[in-house]
Amino acid sequence: MPERRPRKDATRNREAVLAAADALFTRCDSPEDVTMADIATEAGVGKGTLFRAFGDRAGLLRALYEARLEPVRKAVEAGPPPLGPGTPPRERVPALLDAVLCFKLDNRHLALALEESGSGSPYLAEHYQRWHRLLQAVLEQVPGMTDSDFTAHALLAATRADLVEHLAGTQRVPRERMRAQLAEFTGRVLARGPVREESAEE
Structure with missing residues (x-):
């Protein structure tokens, strides 16, 4: 059977909801202030439309987060240096972390709402696991790096939405100060890779 395409009104409603949620999270004082009712009103749709399209508030947040993140993901997957896959690992690691930080700075309330939603572990969230897998894979290419799994977690902790x-x-x-601090921290972590291995052998 041919794949069913979403109805035009459903697609239009989805886009209106994402745009409304985006606007509300951008101008809110606290992400907790933005409710599903607020988003429905802003988008001009019923609450039932939101729940049918996204399931719940967490589902809507994930969809909005993914939509905003799409340009970054494309740059990471197939873009030129410094984010693209052809970049040397010692240059790509800080570039990836800088991209995460800048994205969260540009979407502070949205990122905070997403990371605080739900009762499960934030480390099991799909968006976190994706960044961790990517960062771990690049870290494994860094000479002397002995624990890429933990190192990826530790570096990503510096970009947590609540810390940002x-x-x-x-x-x-200031934004540029935060970026410089993260780059300096990342550089120290990468430089210490061989030291850990030598210490473990003593």
């Missing part, structure tokens, strides 16, 4: 919100929102750390 604390630094950018509460402490008012």
Whole structure:
């Protein structure tokens, strides 16, 4: 059977909902203030439309997050340096982390709402596991790196949405300062790879 295409009105409603949610999260004081009812009103659709299309608030957040992340994902999968796959690993690791940080700075409330939604472990979320797998794979190509799995977790912890919100929102750390701090931290981690291996042999 040929694949069924979404009805035009369903596609239009979905786009309207994502645009409405995007606008609300951008201008809200706290992501907790944005409800499904608010999004439905902003989009001009019924709440039932939201639940049919996205399942629940977490599903809507994931869909919006993925839509906003699409340009970054394309650059990572097939783009030119420094994000693309042809980049040397010691250059690609900091570039990937910088991309994650910049994305969360540009989408602070959305990223915070997504990472705080649900009762399960954030480390089991599909979007987190995707970044971890990618980062781990690149770290495995770094000479002297002995524990790429843990190192990927540790580096991604520096880009957690709650930390980004604390630094950018509460402490008012400038964007470029945060980027420089992350790059410096990442550089130190990458430089220590061979040291760990030598220490373990002593």
